[in-house]
Amino acid sequence: MDYMLISTDDHIIEPPDVWNGRLEAKYQARAPKLVEIDGEERWVFEDQKLINTGLSSMAGKKYEDYNPKAARISDMRPGCYDPKERLKDMDMDGIEAQVLFPSTPGMAGQTFAEATDKELALRCLQTYNDWLADTWCAANPKRLIGQTIVPLWDMKLAVAEFHRGLKLGHKALSMPNDPVGMGLPRLADAYWEPLWNAVEEADVPVSMHIASGSQKNSLPLTPGEGSPATVFITVGPTANFTVIADLIFSGLLHRHPKLKFVSAESGIGxxxxxxxxADEVYHKHRHWAKPPITEKPSFYFHRQIFANFLDDAVGVTARYHIGIDNLMFEVDYPHSDTTFPNSRQIATERFKDVPADEAHKIFRDNAIRLFKLDLQ
Amino acid sequence: MDYMLISTDDHIIEPPDVWNGRLEAKYQARAPKLVEIDGEERWVFEDQKLINTGLSSMAGKKYEDYNPKAARISDMRPGCYDPKERLKDMDMDGIEAQVLFPSTPGMAGQTFAEATDKELALRCLQTYNDWLADTWCAANPKRLIGQTIVPLWDMKLAVAEFHRGLKLGHKALSMPNDPVGMGLPRLADAYWEPLWNAVEEADVPVSMHIASGSQKNSLPLTPGEGSPATVFITVGPTANFTVIADLIFSGLLHRHPKLKFVSAESGIGxxxxxxxxADEVYHKHRHWAKPPITEKPSFYFHRQIFANFLDDAVGVTARYHIGIDNLMFEVDYPHSDTTFPNSRQIATERFKDVPADEAHKIFRDNAIRLFKLDLQ
Incomplete structure (x- = not known):
């Protein structure tokens, strides 16, 4: 491959100063804070001890050193939290652009949606969107791609923040894949309709990252007997199976033909x-079940849903059953799944039997078109 | 194809007389009964109104006539409930043998496990295993293959009934894929150990059919807005994703190297x-997660897990990623998914690019070997 790859799922590990000096005095002391708890460096907000497992900052570590305990900033590769260092790591890995998700706010702003003081939460969320634009994306707006997070608890505020995010230069909206687990309606529910109308009009994609539900439940990362941690990590990506089936059969994509979703870190296999x-169920069961759609499910998927993957030989084998125009690459920097620093090598090996034009679409063109990136 | 196919997942729709005259007088009046309720013909047992959706008896119907309401025996194709008629339908469809699951008892005896009077439940369950042998399998023991159901609530009784089932000629054990939903431990839990020891010694397979959990929750088969029914039917087969990951990572298959499971009606794609x-998770996370296994997960799958499918072009494309020796065909007669009466035509079309020796394994040899069928 004589071109740089584009990654559509990567993560910022926030440094301690995100909210420093940016909030009104009455809120400043109550912003999310990185503190020492029980010998670990942990983010806290209100009464929430936030999920910051070390598995989220493993870029550059050997598998033998993977560790689920909360990692210290000082132990992390600087590309985790510093945009200039991130760009260097992207250069080393042959990656031209990354689409970025937050960590402390939750990948889709769930931390603030689960807060008690919603005025405080709104200001912290807005501050994050600002910081993302002026500290991270500003380091290279063509290569570091921001996604807006919105106040999930109020659709009027959410629409306003979504519009504000567009003005900040963010190129997508990040939404929880499982709002139901947070006590919010499922993505196909009428509750979200004002937001979907705004997103459809703006014509930007909506990322649904796996495990972007409630921040209040700890991950079952206990080692040893029965090994629930390995089962949890193995099963995790397929959480979007039900989500995608529901987006289609509910009629949401039928009602909003320009709305586009990205199934992030779900794998594609x-x-x-x-x-x-889904097509078989539509064929056999539509006569009595009467789903509010007029085309077969795969039609809506091909028109409106995209999915990304890291290292997925099974998905590459079955790619014509999914759709060459719907697939995108990801590096998942700096999470434990990341292909960094071997992304190009892995991509080349897995795609050795794939025609060059198909590979180019999957590694570059589909992402450029969908996120409207300022790249050739 | 110049040979008959073997199906490893089919269903008996019980006629009203299963328990007639077979129970002690004190139990006879309280056996499961087919009665008229709210204009529907429904099976009832104790306070349970059992699941008998019409979708379970759709063999021979047009998709336009599919209906989730409880079907009447008089409206069903006789092959649903009559073994001689079943054999005729198998001849018509080019099927040499079928592996049979119960309906009224639940596919794995859940109806009896959820009963209040466990003495009554045990006798009804034993009676079912007897009836299956002397009424159904007896019609042609080489072609109609019975599976034992056991009292899930007591492992001593379960082992005894499993051994009794072997003497009756049944060639497998049918277990719930989701005992947790019934308030019982997961399949990898030590609770089941006495049963797994007996099964491993007898060297017969354990079927885990999708949706073989609690009989008390009704299916969300309401048509119309939001279409939860179509989502439910689409997602259903993948329920065994977590189950298989847990059988492997828990160490159950490692501890019991001769125990073999069949993932039934789960599809294979x-x-x-x-x-x-799973192999990737083992590779990256075993150092801290310490799953009690010594080989990579796919090793255990290839040694001990089998899966069947009806019409699964994606699975056929990806078959080398699964394992040619682990795949088996199924017809799912008479459920709504069934390929009857077009099983051979569908199988031929989907396998047109598959080498003959691979097809022969999948359509015959693997099932004959696993279930020890008395067929060539």
């Missing part, structure tokens, strides 16, 4: 089966 | 992804 099964 | 993901 199971999506061919999902589309085959 | 997602299994390549599961194995790839």
């Amino acid at each position: 199971w999506i061919g089966y999902l589309l085959q099964r | 997602w299994i390549g992804y599961l194995l790839q993901r």
